[in-house]
Amino acid sequence: MLLEVRDLQVEFRTRDGVAKAVNGVSYGVDAGETLAVLGESGSGKSVTAQAVMGILDIPPGRITGGEILFQGRDLLKLKEDERRKVRGAEMAMIFQDALSSLNPVLSVGDQLGEMFVVHRGMSKKDARAKAVDLMERVRIPAARERVKDYPHQFSGGMRQRIMIAMALALEPALIIADEPTTALDVTVQAQVMDLLAELQREYNMGLILITHDLGVVADVADKIAVMYAGRIVESAPVHDIYKVPAHPYTKGLLESIPRLDQKGQELYAIKGLPPNLMNIPPGCAFNPRCPLAQDVCRTDEPPLHEVDENRRSACHFWRECMNG
């Protein structure tokens, strides 16, 4: 396994109390594999990724438990300067908002080249050539001329390509993409997603795709981890989960999105709101919103039941859920 997160726990200490953002998350991704982490805002999907990358704001954040094994090493036990070498070179991150992730006063060529100057000790001239090469790889037209341009001179889709180029620069083994296409228009979204998938195959990288979009997941993921209130509630290969979800939350999400190829009458809506992370309901965190909830759900936190060899569900009633 390229990356394995085991029982990760993250809290945020704020003035108003302790928010338990991640409560025992475990997932893994292999080289060449795409894991989609699906969840709504507040589910802890981004916080987990930030902990893996080592870019969590500490404080107020605090990792209170768990391991992050990357190529066999526990990243949480590394010193900060060792960690820094991993970041960027061995694992890289793509953010949602490319415009604010790029420095507006440096040309994109300088920003791409910087990676090589800092990590590989290349000369400025060689780094510039590498930057052009990277821009060509992410299919930016007229790369040789545009390498001197500044971020604002590129369109949203092109900027996201530059972000991808930057992430790829040092040929990392793992890429974490946090909502990489959410800010883009659908037609551009498709271009960027395709490019990302293609480059992943080419470099045989592991990809963790963090998203709230069930459509994007269905298009590119191999397996899915669904997060709710800082826990993984269901994990499964992509085909299984869309056919028969084994957790009522996943089921609710799938039923609540309107379909392009169907026109229904009333949409199924999950009632209520996501829980407050400072005050997660006892038992199963989803119980106040769950149509299947029984007394046991209000008292006992469900373990991750083994549905089959590759599938887990944190629901006491996963059998009932799958049967109808």
Add this chain to the structure above:
Amino acid sequence: MAEAILQVSGLVKHYPLTQGILFKKQVGAVKAVDGVDFELARGETLGIVGESGCGKSTVAKMLVNLEKPTAGEIRYKGDDIGKLSGKALRSVRRNIQMVFQDPYTSLNPRMTVGDIIGEPYEIHPEVAPKGDRRQKVQELLDVVGLNPEYINRYPHQFSGGQRQRIGIARGLALRPEIIVADEPVSALDVSVQAQVINLMDRLQSEFELSYIFIAHDLSIVRHISDRVGVMYLGRIVETGKDAEIYDHATHPYTQALLSAVPVPDPEARERRERIILAGDVPSPTNIPSGCRFRTRCWKAQERCALEVPLLAVPAEFRDVSGPAAHDSACHFAEETVVVPAEETDADGNGNGNGPG
């Protein structure tokens, strides 16, 4: 079609680009909206879809009088809004209300929910006498599914979905006939989007509302709309009933747009033929000649650069009846199945017309 309560024709909005500080000289224009026509019937929902920069939000702003059109007419029950003033204009404004996209910025953080929803009555005092207003506000809270006791709370005490309900309640306060909703759910979480869409559905039948529903999410637009208009660079390029657009699209842009939408079904991955458009949307300051989509279109020929395609039923479909015969502004309109329906397994690529 039922009686049209809103008719829009030749609607244009150009923002001049000027140079110089003292002596301003116009050097060009951002052609945000460049000739849009549509009608809205009572009780109907017209969906307008398009990518960012296509002008759909500008259309919304002109409908609620936030922007003055550069040219064109907006007729409400036959009266040209641009020619009205005083009392008549106020009564039209009352009848066309807006729901905004971002529930975090569209509510004044320093006003209580009661003040926010009650403000329409203060601006249009003739609608409700002072003594009744508070009760009316509480009724509205109840209608949109919020606890009427929340009247003294501030917006930040609510979640995104609840705030959007407050925004909808404000839009309903004056009992309008038309609601213009600009991306009303795009800022919300998936599980909450469905709640708000269902609410809007319910309110439509309860209050006989007509909706102009503007969004970039094609799936949501299909769900809620009776008719759909697809906008590209300031113009509607294809319009028709929802099935005509989604199942029988004839404009290449619509087809590309539909094929790009990720479908939450991993099985469809293999079945679907994706049309991936090259490049980006051109700048609205420099719109291509002829057909504005030609720079990204795989079908483009010489004729497309010379001749502006009109929004009408294309010649090849004029004599056939059926869902393909709807307005489409393309010289080479052609029906393509891009969204394979669930029942019909297999060949989505039979008619697939992608570039490669």
Add this chain to the structure above:
Amino acid sequence: MPEQHESEGVVSSAGMGGAMDLAVSEAETLERTPGGPEGTGPAGKPRSLWSDAWRDLRRNPVFIISGLVILFLVVISLWPSLIASGNPLKCDLAKAQEGSQPGHPFGYDGQGCDVYTRTVYGTRISISVGVLATAGIALLGSVLGGLAGYFSGGYDSLMSRITDIFFAIPVVLGGLVLLSVVTSNTIWPVIGFMVLLGWTQVYRIARGAVIIAKQNDYVQAARALGASDSRILLRHIAPNAVAPVIVVATIALGTYIALEATLSYLGVGLKPPTVSWGIDISAASPYIRNAPHMLLWPAGALAVTVLAFIMLGDAVRDALDPKLR
């Protein structure tokens, strides 16, 4: 950029990472604790921003302390004889620079006047100059700045050039030139001068705050309802733009009391026999080594006053922000 917000909205749609995630769920917490800050039944009285702010302020110890200090200062500036029985102008040169003694706790100044009495009597002038000058710049600056920010266009360009001119005038030099030709022995020329040179400070802040506030969707929403410009300005923009103005004004208040001292020291501000802290501070400053008490008391009074106003400004600003409740 007419459609810029479309894409921005999409950005905000999906929680931008952890911090944002938390912020959202934080907002959601409050509504699930029924009753909220105060149980508000359906029969509860309608509340407004100002009444809520007032309720909040009454419970804020910072506000109570600073408010009491300011109340005390105002009372003694109106009726200084309440706590000081002497006459500030009755001096005895023989006692010049003498320290504390019974009946004269603060000692005597260089002219042999009682420092305690002078400090008490000086309150009136210093507070009047500070409060009036600040009120003047806040009023003028926020009205002109607010209008410039709201209506933009030609008026804004013109006003901005004018403020640039005022910014170019050095305060002390300007004071020397302008005030030296004034013969009046009242505080008005000094206040007038302060407002004349100070309003641009508030103008810039107010203009910026209004420009930010007017871009919010709720302003568009009000406009779409048909709200008039005055309603939008007063109900929607002013409350959301007032915080930075309050901050600047409270800081300015302190600097104006100090500026009055500076101008008096230079001989162009207030002139004896007017009694003010500024005059006393400047008179005492040459003797700081031998008789520090002469400087300490008026300067201490000045410091307490400035601090009280700054604390008050802080408390008011927080109370006007419902998010902090």
